[in-house]
Amino acid sequence: MRGFARPTLLSLIVYFMISGMASAATYYVAANGSDTNNGTSKTTPWMHAPGMAKCASTCAAYKPAAGDSIIFRGGDTWHYGNSSASPYIGSSWTWNWSGSNGSPIYVGVDQTWSAGGSWVRPVISGDNPLSTGFVAGCTYDQSSSMGLNLNQVSYVTVDNFEWPGRCWSGTGSYSAAIYNYETCHVTISNNYFHGWTTVVTSADNQMVLGNANGSCGLTTNNVISGNVFDGSDSSAGAANSAACSAGFAPTYPCQSGMGIYSEGYDIHDNVFRYMSNMAVTNNTVYYHDNLAEYLYTSYSPAHIAPHSNVLNNDQNIAGASIYFYNNVVRHTYVTEDFFLTIGAGGSAYLFNNVFFDNMKYNATDTAPQNCITFQAQSPTGTESLYFYNNTFDNDTGDDTGGGCQLQFFNTSAPTFGWNGTAYFENNHLIGYGTLSALYTCRPGANCGFKDNGNELLQTEAAANGQGYLPANDYAPTSGGSTIGAGTVNSASTCSTFSSSTSAGLCWGTSDGATEQNGSGGEIANYPAISTVQRGPAWDIGAYQFSGASAPSAPTGLAAVVQ
Numbered sequence: 001m002r003g004f005a006r007p008t009l010l011s012l013i014v015y016f017m018i019s020g021m022a023s024a025a026t027y028y029v030a031a032n033g034s035d036t037n038n039g040t041s042k043t044t045p046w047m048h049a050p051g052m053a054k055c056a057s058t059c060a061a062y063k064p065a066a067g068d069s070i071i072f073r074g075g076d077t078w079h080y081g082n083s084s085a086s087p088y089i090g091s092s093w094t095w096n097w098s099g100s101n102g103s104p105i106y107v108g109v110d111q112t113w114s115a116g117g118s119w120v121r122p123v124i125s126g127d128n129p130l131s132t133g134f135v136a137g138c139t140y141d142q143s144s145s146m147g148l149n150l151n152q153v154s155y156v157t158v159d160n161f162e163w164p165g166r167c168w169s170g171t172g173s174y175s176a177a178i179y180n181y182e183t184c185h186v187t188i189s190n191n192y193f194h195g196w197t198t199v200v201t202s203a204d205n206q207m208v209l210g211n212a213n214g215s216c217g218l219t220t221n222n223v224i225s226g227n228v229f230d231g232s233d234s235s236a237g238a239a240n241s242a243a244c245s246a247g248f249a250p251t252y253p254c255q256s257g258m259g260i261y262s263e264g265y266d267i268h269d270n271v272f273r274y275m276s277n278m279a280v281t282n283n284t285v286y287y288h289d290n291l292a293e294y295l296y297t298s299y300s301p302a303h304i305a306p307h308s309n310v311l312n313n314d315q316n317i318a319g320a321s322i323y324f325y326n327n328v329v330r331h332t333y334v335t336e337d338f339f340l341t342i343g344a345g346g347s348a349y350l351f352n353n354v355f356f357d358n359m360k361y362n363a364t365d366t367a368p369q370n371c372i373t374f375q376a377q378s379p380t381g382t383e384s385l386y387f388y389n390n391t392f393d394n395d396t397g398d399d400t401g402g403g404c405q406l407q408f409f410n411t412s413a414p415t416f417g418w419n420g421t422a423y424f425e426n427n428h429l430i431g432y433g434t435l436s437a438l439y440t441c442r443p444g445a446n447c448g449f450k451d452n453g454n455e456l457l458q459t460e461a462a463a464n465g466q467g468y469l470p471a472n473d474y475a476p477t478s479g480g481s482t483i484g485a486g487t488v489n490s491a492s493t494c495s496t497f498s499s500s501t502s503a504g505l506c507w508g509t510s511d512g513a514t515e516q517n518g519s520g521g522e523i524a525n526y527p528a529i530s531t532v533q534r535g536p537a538w539d540i541g542a543y544q545f546s547g548a549s550a551p552s553a554p555t556g557l558a559a560v561v562q
Contacts, residue, residue, distance in 0.1 A: 053090025
């Protein structure tokens with residue numbers, strides 16, 4: 001036809017990009033809304049969100065699309081326990097819609113929109129009363145129900161909710177506050193998980209986040225970031241210091257609650273505290289900038305509860321490496337903190353981590369404990385460990401045993417024996433005496449060890465005398481022996497250790513900075529972790545001294561509901 005130009009490939013691409021952008025929409029949900037509203041403004045919100053069993057009328061007719069945002073009003077509470085409470089979600093909230101690469105669906109908040117004078121998170125409540133003791137029974141039993149089921153979706157973000165009030169009594173099936181069933185490219189961010197309760201005869205198998213892998217295999221690219229998992233107001237929480245006789249170590253307090261189960265590809269900038277299990281996964285590649293503290297054994301007998309871990313990465317992606325850095329791990333009283341499985345041909349990059357007061361579960365056991373265990377994902381091939389610029393304290397002297405060792409493990413299904421070399425450099429090792437006291441090669445493993453130099457070995461007394469103390473997370477103060485004493489690494493080494501320039505080996509944790517708080521402020525006085533670029537004067541250990549004395553760590557921490 002004359003006068004009608006054929007569209008070019010470029011014009012078609014631009015058209016579809018503009019059309020896709022134009023189709024993205026924002027919908028609003030508030031406790032005082034109505035599902036007959038159009039949901040397109042803050043003055044005409046729905047009462048329920050798509051996928052909630054009680055979502056009706058216009059809400060039920062809407063099908064979320066790539067790029068859409070579902071915004072919940074801050075300060076409102078939705079209920080999945082008490083059917084008499086309003087708004088009631090119904091028996092389930094099942095999310096069945098996916099976004100796309102570059103256009104995820106966002107389910108979260110607008111912090112300028114709140115029911116009160118200042119913004120606080122919207123709440124998804126199981127409606128059970130909070131208690132630090134064990135309960136006789138659950139008012140609303142969630143032993144086999146989910147708060148939110150993300151059902152075989154991809155490119156979805158769930159952001160900035162509070163999740164209190166779950167209770168379970170069963171010994172059978174697993175359940176979760178959020179369950180990612182066969183998901184890919186899903187982000188769970190900035191949520192506050194707390195206030196779970198249980199009966200003492202139950203199984204400790206209820207998790208905050210659970211997952212079953214599906215079409216993505218283990219390479220899910222799912223992200224868990226900026227969340228707080230805090231059991232201090234839960235059954236056997238911080239206020240309950242009594243020992244639990246049913247637990248693994250009756251001379252120590254016990255805890256309840258599992259943080260993450262099965263899926264954890266990228267875990268960063270989270271706080272885990274007062275739990276019996278923080279993460280058990282089969283695909284972790286990134287674990288960084290997390291705080292893990294007050295891990296205790298489970299209240300539940302071993303046959304109905306997994307043993308306690310900060311992270312048990314008991315399988316992994318074929319050929320995958322692990323990037324493990326900028327973490328603070330302290331006050332963990334169990335037999336194992338980290339179990340890291342490395343893909344054949346892969347490496348574990350461990351740097352800028354701080355470990356102290358760990359592995360003291362039994363005051364009569366003087367054997368070294370496997371603070372970090374390394375195994376292989378495959379029976380063939382080799383693995384490597386690069387253990388650089390870490391601060392590890394072996395024992396603060398308050399019991400007769402314990403310690404914190406690296407153990408290179410033999411075959412133990414479903415993983416295989418370590419086969420490779422571990423490289424060490426620039427580590428601050430307190431209470432070890434020799435570098436070899438830090439590690440053990442188990443019979444059946446094939447281990448090589450190479451010290452690239454500049455390890456600082458100090459006694460506890462010498463370190464304390466220079467200002468490296470538990471109160472400041474063993475950060476340096478002026479005159480400390482770590483300052484300027486390390487080997488200078490090149491930028492190319494740093495980019496190998498981590499693709500993130502600002503958080504890689506070339507940046508050290510700054511003196512005096514404490515761990516990040518999940519961006520939520522639930523744990524008082526926890527500012528974000530601070531980093532200082534390492535220059536020509538490269539420090540030993542996790543910290544790069546910035547020239548100021550380190551303040552004392554905060555005390556009297558407590559989780560508070562916003």
